[in-house]
Amino acid sequence: MAVTALGPPVLPALSDPATETVLASGLLPELAYAFGGPFHFLLPDAFDVNLRAMQDALATAGVDGFVYFAKKANKAAVFAERAAALGAGVDVASAGELREALGHGVRGEHLVVTGPAKNPHLLRLAVQHGALVAVDALDELDAVITLAxxxxVPPARVLLRVLPPVQPHSRFGMTEAELATAMDRCVVAGDALRMEGFSFHLSGYALQPRADLAARLAELCLKARVKGLEASRISIGGGLPISYTDADTWHTFLETQRPAHYHAGKTFQSSDFYPYHSPLAGPDALASLLATRPEHTGTTLADVLKDAGLELLLEPGRALLDRAGATVFTIQGVKDRDGYRLLTVDGTSLSLSEQWFNSEYLPDPLLIPQEPVAPAGLFPAGVGASTCLESDMLTWRKIAFRRLPRVGDLLLYPNTAGYQMDSNESPFHDLPLPPKVVIDRTERARPRWRLDRHFT
Structure with a gap:
């Protein structure tokens, strides 16, 4: 059930044995003491499992495919290292991300460079290292051709990014007329350029629109080949959902949550929240996408790709980082309010990025008491940051803690590796950025850890 007998709705995260092993080891209080502030711990073995499962989903469907890790989802070096070790690529959108990926073992030809209006230095590096460039506009294509x-340098490698018809107001991608012009310019560029296909990215997580647009890109590839272009690959970007909690808990939470369950009567619309449960998540969502029948085709997307001789490119971020890390804060203040408590922790909501999108990171944090005996009961509490901003709340929702939260206790926010832990972090108030701790071996009685090797 998602509602306690006496308190506000709860939203426990799905069980994660690796995180539970770290908790049971007693390592977290030592790390909190050593760093003197919040920190993140990373579980790269989970990344490996997620990546292999996606590669297996492609193989099972008989689809030639390649996975790029969307580096924007987490800055840690360890995930680029694991992608390189497992034969995957990395999706980058800045010169810094490109240098990081190269420096941690990713081959240039295994990079895809995305994003709008790319910096000239980034384009030059991409062409020099043989990276695949998802071209977003005609002037950008001209810049790539000029470099080539x-x-x-070797021939410049490009995909032409398509403006999704179902999202016509997107600022990304080219219209049909622009695509026709772009293909003509690719033909004129001759051997200096390899036009390898088309790409898109859709907002949201629905599978049918992705399958429909992928099939349209397959048709575009066939038209491009008539012009003499290679056009052998399509990229469908990211957007594979993950599940943080089970279906009953999630739907009950949405039906029962109301302003009284939040500090200061804060209100959120259900549409503001990430879908914390998905019936098909990660690799299963990919398998279902490949089995989806695009409109007007009468066959599956997998068959469309195979019939056209196309390689499918993916750029998942969150889906590769499912259960690959968590964030730990120390409680440094407790206040009583009317029927609930306000906890203040030693960090900011910049380390839980959902708050900065007018939303809330909903999976319940775990209380880790530091005293041998903590009073049991029901202790609702919101969680605030150690800043001077009224709105700087990690959790507006009154969490139904089953132990009394006290100063010195730890709070663990689960499954934060995907976008949460650092996409918006800032040294506000001159607070240091929380370090990232890599847990290399969770099967040991005493997990081994090290600091991540991120360069910057």
């Missing part, structure tokens, strides 16, 4: 014609 004027530099001592």
């Amino acid at each position: 014609l004027n530099g001592q």
Whole structure:
């Protein structure tokens, strides 16, 4: 059930044996003491499992495919290292991300460079290292062609990014007329350029629109081949959902949550929240996408790709980071309010990025008492940050803690590796950024840890 007998709705995260092993080891209080502030711990073995499962889903469907890890989802070096070790690529959108990926073992030809209006330095690095460039506009294509014609570099590799018809107001991608012009310019560029296909990215998580647009890109590839272009690959971006909690808990939470369950009567619309449960998540969502029948085709997306001789490119972020890390804070203040408590922790909501999108990171944090005996009961509490901002709340919702939260106790926010732990972090108040701790071996009685090797 998602509602306690006496308190506000709860939203426990799905069980994660690796995180539970770290908890049971007693390592977290030592790390909190050593760092003197909040920290993140990373579980790269989970990344490996997720990546292999996606590669297996492609193989099972008989689809030639390649997975790029969307680096924007987490800055940690360890995930680029694991992608390189497992034969995957990395999706980058800045010169810094490109350098990081190269420096941690990712081959240049296994990079895809995305994003709008790319910096000239980024484009030059991409072409020099043989990266695949998802071209977002005609002027950007011209810049790539100029680099390829004027530099001592291998042929520039490009995808042409398509403006999704179902999202016509998107600022990304090219219209049909622009695509026709772009293909003509690729033909004129000759051997200096390899036009490898088309790409798109859709907001949201629905599978049918992705399958429909992927089939349209397959048709575009066939038209491009008539012009003499290679056009052998399509990229469908990311957007594979994950599940943080089970279906009953999630739906009950949405039906029962109301302003009284939040500090200061804060209100959220259900549409503001990430879908914390998905019936098909990660690799299962990919398998279902490949089995989806695009409109007007009469066959599956997998068959469309195979019939056209196309390689499918993916750029997942969150889906590769499911259960690959968590965030730990120390409680440094407790206040009583009318029927609930306000906890203040030694960090900011910048380390839980959902708050900065007018939303809330909903999976319940776990209380880790530091005293041998903590009073049991029901202790609702919101969680605030150690800043001077009234709105800087990690959790507006009154969490139904089953132990009395006290100063010195730890709070563990589960499954934060995907976008949460650092996409919006800032040294506000001159607070240091929380370090990232890599847990290399969770099967040991005493897990081994090290600091992540991120360069910057």
